[in-house]
Amino acid sequence: MAHQTVSDMLCTGTDPRPEPDCPVEVTLGVLRGRWTPLVIDQFRAGPRTFGEVAAALPALSDKVLADRLAQLTAAGVLSRHRTPGWPARVRYDLTDRGAALVPVLHAMWQWGADT
Incomplete structure (x- = not known):
């Protein structure tokens, strides 16, 4: 087994641009956009429902919130559950993949707080 180098870990290799399938780039892609964390x-x-998240983040527009929920659902971070009936209720929840992001976000917060 070859030893992983810093360049391998950051997915740069000989090209200074990271590969799009680099795990670091994948993570950053999921976290892209203001408000996502x-x-x-x-x-x-x-x-949580859309309304509960909107009430907790009142400065976030409904359009951006809808975009972030769709983005996070498509990335497998959130799961979307629609309850039948009138009115239909939609709840979102962290998937296992999404729960694994929580310590990553905490580490990013800690790093930012320490600078």
Whole structure:
């Protein structure tokens, strides 16, 4: 087994640009966009509806919140559950993949707080 180098870990190799399938780039892609970490944080305590997240983050527009929920659902960070009936209720919850991001976000917060 070859030893992993810093260049391998950061996915740069001989090209200074990272590969799009680099795990670091994949993670950054999931976290892209303003508000994304704060939206993820709303689900640490359990499932939430759109309205509950919107009420917790009043400065976040409904359009951006809808975009972030769709982005995080497509990335497998959140799961979307629609309850039949009138009116239909939609709840979002962290997947196992999403729960694994929580310590990553905490480490990023800690790193930022220490600078």
